[in-house]
Amino acid sequence: MNRPRSAGRGRPLLYTSYAQDIAMFNTPGKRWGVAALFALALLAPFAFNDDVVLILALALVAAIGAIGLNLVTGYAGQVSLGHAFFLGIGTYAGAVLGGDPEATRALAFGLPMVVWIPGAGLVAALAGLIVGPLATRLRGLYLAIVTLGLVFLGGHLFKEARFITGGIGAGRRGAALDFFGYRFDQAGPLLGLDLTRAQKQYVLALVLLSIFAVLGRNLARSGVGRAFSAIRDRDIAAEVIGVGLTKYKVLAFTISSFYAGVAGAVFYSIAGVVEPTAFNLLLSVQYIAMILIGGVATISGSIMGAIFIMTLARVTQEIAHYIPYISTQAIGGGLINVFQLEAILYGLLIIGFLIFEPRGLFGIWFRTRNYWKGWPFSY
């Protein structure tokens, strides 16, 4: 495929070949933009404190899960409130496969990272494969509430399966971050630089996110992605034109669960301890909030939404110092305390974004970009 000269001359919207139209970085703007973003992301761990870097690392891993949810709910239109269930399955599969048997009372095999990351994804994908056919039979709100039921059933399962999960209150350690002997959970050198633990985990998260984001974007712009969008827009019409509903709905759930599984396993490896009540309705709602605030049916929106939601707690703490009546103590004093403020802000943000900016952060970015594209002739 040769790049036509017009693209090089800065006329990016002139597509002269189909391949160019659907290419991932089809304009120089996109190419340079993504490169700059990636460079910024690489520099971030050296600019921030370790606890912020840890939050960012967790946010990037959560973004993988958000991409998965976007694939099934945003692209394929299958409302899934059960993402927490698949996150949990993946977490425990990863913890069992990759956990350090010395470090925990629960079941652990101590396998290396190259085994437990895909393994966690595959086990979760299997769960998605089983749940998928439900989607074919149910639609809309019924599907949403059934996936909600899945979360409760999963929660019960996790609480009972003590030999895997450690039981309520106690929990267990996640999988060990051991890449062919190179440990990501201790400080040490990486490519000649001396990094702390949080920085190393951030780099790992960034690499994993890049891989999965590219995979997700490729999926979205392929035939499968177009089939998903067709199902979302008018599923009966899609079936009429030959898009197999069962096949693609099941595929959507399976792929999304794979992403969720990987995200859950790596998230709790970085966080350290995982407790069975973590996989509840609130976690599902958090991921829904990530994709809604970030932008449904966009990969970059999922990433933005994930970072936004995960850093919200920290941001609220910083803001709380400047707002009167908010107490930074956990008990007593003030009208409400920081944790409650964060939860309220979270709810208000969901409502606010949905009312005023339904396309989410991606929509804001989109409008900003269009404004500056047309400047000084913006309207």
Place this chain on the structure above:
Amino acid sequence: MSPKKRWTYLPLLLVVLALVAAGCRAAEQEMQPPEDQEQEPAGDDDAQGAQTDVGVTEEPCPNAVNEDNGCIYLGIISDLTVGPFAPLAGPITEAQAAFWRRVNEVGGIAGYDIDATTYVRDNEFNAEVHNRVFQEIRGEVLALAQTLGSSPTLAILDDMRDDSIVGAPASWNSAWEFEDVILESGANYCFESMNGVDWATEQVGTDISLLHIHFPDDYGNDAAAGSEIAAQAHGIEYSAQETPPGRDQQAGAIEAVVSQSPDVLFITTGPQEMVEIVGRAAARGWQGLVLGSGPTWNPALLGTDAAPALEAMYHQVGPWGTWGTDTAGHQAMRDALGDVSEINDGYTAGWVWSYPMRAALEAAAENGDLTREGLLQAVSALTEVDYEGMLPNEAGNYADEPEQGAFRQSIIAGVDTESETGVSTIEDFFTGPTAEEHALDGPCYELG
């Protein structure tokens, strides 16, 4: 862009800038990786003369009592909002703040004020949240004035050992006797259960059946292990049942009590779960002797429907005297806390737990070493702690082996509607025969 949009995006931008500024890497604040502690000391030999590393500063504390003292920061991780022990944990934390304020008012320790209010975090009685908030304050505090929960503390124990962070647990697990970094006070759940069962056999004989209902975590299992040992020693018919936290989750436990109809019911849960089980079982006709572990009582329980059942049947096996007890320490606590709207033995617990930390800090300051290592060494050398009468001094023995040093005495309290906390002591400090003979060569319930 349009003016309206400008006003929406401007505050957003300011927020982002504020966060960026706040999070920026500052050389003095960089958390030190455990491996290389030799380089980059945050503040070595200073004017006061003692060596310090993390969590001790020359600047005064925020809201300091003594403006020209430096500051020692202690962290508190407690169940402040939604867990089963929230009504007790708030008072525990307040009592500790009052304790350290009293210490500061007489000049602090070795020229430093102690701050136990800046790094207070909520753990929702969840090991995962506990770990997460611990990571947030890990690089800022010298030690932990409080870490609540057996299982949550276990989750951070490895990190505490790695960083030599000493912590006073808000729990009484038998495993703490074997950990150098843990500053436990009072008889552990294992001995407490043994003492409780021993006392019960004195009341109703040994030809009885015992059912122990407990949380499925390390707190519950430690107590159940103790009651099982005591039951075997006396030849009592024994069974144990787990129940999860949550008032609406007690159906299975209530069924077990009503169907098995034990003579003695030992409960190791939170206050809400205990009252739910006892109240509903009583409403369905069950009667017997109820023994609750230390953390199962909350004065508010007397305001519920189950109050008559509790008055008739409930007894608490506890680690020390309740709020109204007449000792120098209790009096100091009552004076320091002043008029409290709802008196609660959480205050007593928080106050007592702080004594060993004070003793350790004073010892470390005397050695001239207020680093984390230094504090840990001071702890390991303590053979007694001045509890001002709330516990015998030898209860604070961290130097000896657990077999010698562990404290084995408990008190029994019964419901007393006249008392401020709803219970009052009916049997003062005693060691039952089972606890006396038990060889403590390992935790009663294996942790981790």
Place this chain on the structure above:
Amino acid sequence: MTRFVQSVVTGFGFGSIYALLALGFVIIYKSTLVISFAQPSLMVIGGLLSYFFATVLGLNFFLALLLAMAAAALVGVIVERSALRPMIGKPVFVVAIITIGVDIVLRIVANRFIGPRPRPVRDPWGLSSLEIGGVFIQQRSLAMVAVTGVVVVALAVFFKYSRTGLAMRATALDQETSLAQGISVGTVFALSWALAGALAAVAGTFVGAGSGLDQQSWIIALKALPAIILGGLDSLPGAVIGGLTVGIVESLVATYQGQYAPWLGANFSVVSPYVIMLIVLLIRPYGLFGTPEVKRV
């Protein structure tokens, strides 16, 4: 046998709570075609208001209940006007998520007022039980069933015989035609949220009547979701039957599961409503009494 009867009666008692919440869900769904996930917080707020009127102010239980219903209805209307009025015409999924957001906000505020200690609503029955033939039946369970019965009958009469009820039924059938007939559809929306709030308040009062409302009480309301799915999203009698079924199944499982199927794990009764829901949906995807959607391209 006595255990069975006791279990069923307790189940009826809790089932009436779920039935009331389910009715609220279905009323909102029928008029506005939106599933409101805000019912849990409305229930907690309603219960809290009852606590305030009955325990703090010391009023008569039924008076407190009526006042709480009125106040909760007002809260429902405020929520509808502020958060949902701008969303008319938007896709249903989006509006459902907005109600989740509303639920989060309201719940945090309510939990702030609850604090760490549970808030019991002072009721005239307490733990007293009636003994009928050796079976201890809690008076409160009977009261719950009775109050729910009164409420359901009142609702049925309202919908069938009053003008406003007729207007609401018309709006549920077809919004556009109702507008054409001069019915103020906006008022109907507000009224349905008000009704849902009032019903949630009754449910919340009974939840608080026992051991009190605490910060985890809102989870109880989520069990009404299987109830509405069982009964069918747009069927009022289905909601009542679904709620009672869920309550009875839960109670029976709680009583007998330890004996017959301990391998299911402790407290399987808490998730048994969802299992029932899944089973029913696999057979009848629109619930027992729901009308199947007709999809056109």
